Amino acid sequence: MEKALPSPDISPRPGLDAFQDARAIIRLTQCSICSLPLRSPRTLPCGNSLCHKCMPECYIRQNISYPSVVGRREGFSCPFPDCRKEHSAADCNLDVTLAKVMEVVDKELGSQTRFPEDTALEVVVNVDCTGGYEERKRRMYGGRLAAIYALSKQGELYYDEDATCTPLVGDNFGPSYLDYDALERLMDKARADLECQVCYGMLLDPVTTYCGHTFCRGCLERVLDHSRHCPSCRRLMHLPSILPAQSSNKRLTELLVGLCPEALSQRALAGAMESMAGNGDGGLSTPIFVCTASYPGMPTPLHVFEPRYRLMVRRACESGARKFGMLLPNRTGAPQGDLGVTPFMQYGTMLQIEEINMYPDGRSDVWTVGVSRFRVKRWGIRDEYIVADVERVDDIPIIEEEAIEALETALCLSAAQEVHASWMGLPTQTLLHIGHQFVDQMQAISAPWLHENNILAFGQRPDDPALFPYWLASVLPVTETEKYRLLCSTSVRERLQIVVGWIKKIETHRW
Ligand SMILES: [Zn+2]
Ligand SMILES: [Zn+2]
Ligand SMILES: [Zn+2]
Ligand SMILES: [Zn+2]
Structure with missing residues (x-):
């Protein structure tokens, strides 16, 4: 027994050398949970990977109805110290790339029997034990990479343990060419x-x-x-x-x-x-059309007649991007976050030009469809139309969406449901159901906003809860202010709550 060694540095480094850094390279193939070579690796939403069999046991997560995907209710708490969050089991499938790389590694380094006796080396592992450390010595073959990999495969090398190799035959430098050859073959096959x-x-x-x-x-x-x-x-x-x-x-x-x-x-x-x-204008690379409320997945047909927008649309087509941003006008002069008062509202939708019909006098009909939402970070004017530096706006992760639903529905169950907006605590699927039911009832009485022209333009009501509010806002006559609320929301559940709010107002004739 000797004094404890300082624990080895296991942080990843760039540009590893096949011979000098053999231990660090093999660590890249080891599961940090079980220390064996990664088998059927799963990569979790936090970016950490582990073997399939090292996944923690699942429990059923409560009060979650959206998204109603098989397996999403099963969850586990993450075993990695830098995460420890709850993951849904459905988010953790086989990491196809990592699995293939591990297959190549095992083929190249996994078998000790094919190496001749003169490649023998002694691998020494410093084993941590109470009050100090001991040495574990093994006779292995085939260069450092093969030797250390085989040791990890035998379960005799923990993830954070260090290992040193000494050749038992031949010169003092050891058969380093074995490692350079092995890594080269490995990378050729894994590339x-x-x-x-x-x-x-x-x-x-x-x-x-x-x-x-x-x-x-x-x-x-x-x-x-x-x-x-x-x-x-x-x-x-x-x-x-x-x-x-x-x-x-x-x-x-x-x-x-x-x-x-x-x-x-x-x-x-x-x-x-x-x-x-793509950033020729000092970052102000997105041309902006200030006109109407557009939504992702929904069409926006436009009749373009103003000269500045004719130019803008033509440039968008010529650049090959065929995209521009659509923003609502700021009719009340309300300050837009850090931008101050602007002629437009800060949140909008990026539109993709699908088809364009030019008239001889330069006017055009443009068919567009919304691709994603964005927020204006900076803006300026170019040839009379607005150009902006924008940032994509996405919904919160599904796992957070689920957490909000679980929290809000639990609160609702405990509190008396006499609150003013009692639907706020309903399960997400129920909110969607209320929306669907409303549309079906309105269809039955031939509400004018469900006229076949609208259905032709925007399609039948979507089943996807993420899209349904966008669709309803496209066909239902609601104010711009209400439509804009959907553009700022980053939660599917919140958008459904907003549209159910509209429905409740319509049903009680307060609109
Ligand atoms: Zn995690
Ligand atoms: Zn493992
Ligand atoms: Zn896929
Ligand atoms: Zn790529």
Whole structure:
């Protein structure tokens, strides 16, 4: 027994050397919970990864009705010290990329039997025990990487333990070429798995969807502008609402930074150049149309006749982006947050131009559809129309949405339901149901706002609770002020509460 050693530095580092940093490289393949090589890895919403069998046991989360997806009610509290939050089991599928990389690693390093006797080395692990440390010595083969990996696979090397290797045969430097060769072969085989299926470049700031597929953060952002489906498996992603807050995949980031730092910095440089090219106006790159309330997923047909907007629409088309922002006019002169008083309201919707019909005199009919909401951060004037630096506005993560519902419905159950706005405490699905019922009743009495022209333009009432309020606000004659409330809300539940508020007012003839 000797005195305790200082605990080894296990923080991830860039540019790992196959020979010098063999221990750190193998740590990238170990589960920090069970210390074995990651098996059927799951990456949690916080970006931490663990084996499937290391997932904590689930319990049933209470008072949650939205989203009513199978499995979302089952949750567990996160075992990672930097998180400790509650995750929904449905958000933790097999991490496809990490699983493939682990397969390659095991194929390259997993078998000790194929190495000849002259590659023998002694691996010494300093084992922490009460009052000091002991040494665990093992005779292994095939270079440091293979030896240390095999040791971890045998369950004889904890995640935070250090290991030193001494060659038992041959020269004092040890067979370092074995490690350089092994890592090169490994990276050759893993490279394709570490590519993004959107841009086919090396993953840059990898984000893993809840279906377990990984893309560059920037690529996923662009995909989400058009679609809510995973580019790999086409499953519906709950991500649109949460992307900015979504953690990067920590393990894949460490692997990429540790093992291919050069490829990565080249990718980052290319990405920065690309985004700079789109910012010619000192960041005021979004042209703005001040006119009406538009919503994501809903069409906004426009008749463009003012010369400044003709120019703006033509430029939007020529630039290839075919997008502009739609804001409501600020009719009351109300201050708009840190912008002060502006001619427009601060929150709006980005519109994608679908089709354009030009008249010979320069006027045009433009068909657009809303893609995402945004907030104006800075603005200016360019050739008489407004240009702005905008920030995407997304809904809060589903897990927070669920927490709010659980809290509000629990409060409602305990308090007497005589409160003025008693519907505020109803389950989210019930709020949606009230909305649907209202529309069905109005349809039965042929309410004029459900005229077939409106249905042709905006479609039948959507079942998706995230879209239903946008649809209702598009067809129902409500004031601009009320319509604007939906644009500022970042919670599906809150938007449903707003529209049920409208319905209650209409039903009691207070509107
Ligand atoms: Zn977590
Ligand atoms: Zn594990
Ligand atoms: Zn990409
Ligand atoms: Zn997917």
